[in-house]
Amino acid sequence: MKEEFILQQKTDIGLIRDKNEDSLVTISHPKDSSIKLLAIADGMGGKDLGDVASNYVITELSNWFKRKKVDLLNDTLTISLELKDLIIKYNNYLINHYGENKLGTTLTLALINFTDTIVLNIGDSRCYIYKDDNLTQITEDDSQVWLYYKTGEVDKEDLRFFSTSNFISACIGINDELCVSNVVTIDNSSYDILLLLTDGVTDLLTDKKIKEIISNTKSQVILDRLIQEAVYVDQKQVVPSRLKRLFKEPFYVPLHGKDNASGVIFIKR
Numbered sequence: 001m002k003e004e005f006i007l008q009q010k011t012d013i014g015l016i017r018d019k020n021e022d023s024l025v026t027i028s029h030p031k032d033s034s035i036k037l038l039a040i041a042d043g044m045g046g047k048d049l050g051d052v053a054s055n056y057v058i059t060e061l062s063n064w065f066k067r068k069k070v071d072l073l074n075d076t077l078t079i080s081l082e083l084k085d086l087i088i089k090y091n092n093y094l095i096n097h098y099g100e101n102k103l104g105t106t107l108t109l110a111l112i113n114f115t116d117t118i119v120l121n122i123g124d125s126r127c128y129i130y131k132d133d134n135l136t137q138i139t140e141d142d143s144q145v146w147l148y149y150k151t152g153e154v155d156k157e158d159l160r161f162f163s164t165s166n167f168i169s170a171c172i173g174i175n176d177e178l179c180v181s182n183v184v185t186i187d188n189s190s191y192d193i194l195l196l197l198t199d200g201v202t203d204l205l206t207d208k209k210i211k212e213i214i215s216n217t218k219s220q221v222i223l224d225r226l227i228q229e230a231v232y233v234d235q236k237q238v239v240p241s242r243l244k245r246l247f248k249e250p251f252y253v254p255l256h257g258k259d260n261a262s263g264v265i266f267i268k269r
Contacts, residue, residue, distance in 0.1 A: 006267040007036065010223050012231045014200060015257030021050035022198055022262040023058040023105075030066055035073050037065045038264045039109035040125050040196045044171060049098070053105035053173045057090050061109065076116045080183045083111070083120050087172060087181045094173035104173035107181075108139060108196050112266070117188055122170045122181040125198045128210065129191035135211040138184060142170035153246070157206045161239045161251045166199060193267050197226070200261035203254045204230040223265045231257045 009024040021043030029035035041057045043050025064086060065073075073079055087107070094103060106123020119127050121139040124146075129136050140146060141159075144167040148154040159165055170180045193214065205213075210226065217225045229235075239251045 004269040006219055006265070006269065007038075008223050009038075009040075009262075009264040010227050011260065011262035012200075012227050014231055014260050016255070017260055019051060020260045021054055021105075022200070022260045023051070023054035024262055024264055025058050025062045026264045026266070027062060027065065029068075029070060029073065032070045034112075034114065035070055036112040036266060037062070037109065038112075038194065038196055038266055039107065040198060040262055040264055042106045042123065042125050042198045042200075042260070042262070044104040044106070044168075044174075049103040050105060052098075053094055053103040056094065057105055057107055057172055060090060061086065061107075065111070073111070074113045074115075076113060076118060076185055079111065079113070080118050080120075080185065083109070083118065084181050084183060087120070087122060088179060091172045091176070091179040095175065098173070100175045102173075104171040104178075106142075106168065106171050106198075110194055110196065110266070112188065112194075115188060117186050117191075117194065118183060119186065120181055120183045122172060122179070123168050124166070125196060126202055128193075128195045128197070128207075129186065130193035130195065130211070130214055131191045133211075133215060135207055135214065137207065138186065140182065142180075142182075143168050154243070157208075158240055158243055160203045160237075160254050161243060162247075163250045163252055165203065191268075193222075193265065195223075195263065195265050197263045198259075198261060200259035201226060201230040201263055203259070204235055204256055204261075209235070219267050219269065222267070223263050226263055227261050230261045
């Protein structure tokens with residue numbers, strides 16, 4: 001019996017940016033549709049040509065995936081190592097062709113083979129899984145403020161209020177030192193929904209809100225609803241008073257539509 005699934009991608013330029021620097025891909029392997037690649041690259045808005053960097057990485061990654069033999073893609077350990085090597089290769093290409101500190105992009109990807117899902121992350125886009133009404137973030141943000149959460153100083157949902165929340169500590173294309181990717185592997189049975197989102201979504205929507213939308217929305221329009229909420233709906237957030245007591249620095253409330261907002265989703269049916 002053929003497996004049924006939903007595989008979607010969606011991006012919105014937002015309400016402030018004059019161009020969209022996010023690049024996305026959701027594809028099944030041409031030789032076996034059960035093997036899938038989902039990826040999202042967020043070109044760095046503080047650098048010129050962020051869209052060039054993100055498009056290059058997604059295009060190269062897609063071509064690599066489509067050319068790769070199915071039996072090799074099912075070798076989880078080997079492919080995990082190869083993906084990390086590919087990131088270094090893409091980083092070297094961008095630096096050699098454009099120079100250091102000229103352009104950059106984040107990347108979060110999920111490669112689904114017969115038994116496992118390989119998740120690679122570099123930057124602050126996120127991978128979530130959802131099952132039995134539980135939403136879990138699989139990746140860690142490569143950002144300056146993530147350490148506050150890791151050490152227990154700040155709740156994760158309060159990181160969005162720091163003025164430095166979008167200062168990333170790892171990416172592709174800027175220099176060798178920042179090109180550090182992380183890979184985790186999860187069993188395919190551990191989720192019913194796999195979701196990748198850029199910070200244009202997660203800065204505006206809390207995990208609680210994302211879970212609420214998933215739980216109360218028809219499968220076919222979950223991604224549409226997430227992007228719509230992030231870009232066009234005022235979430236009415238306020239800076240918690242505890243942050244002002246703990247830290248002597250400026251805080252701000254993220255404005256809806258402040259950035260390109262993108263996501264990709266895989267839903268089992």
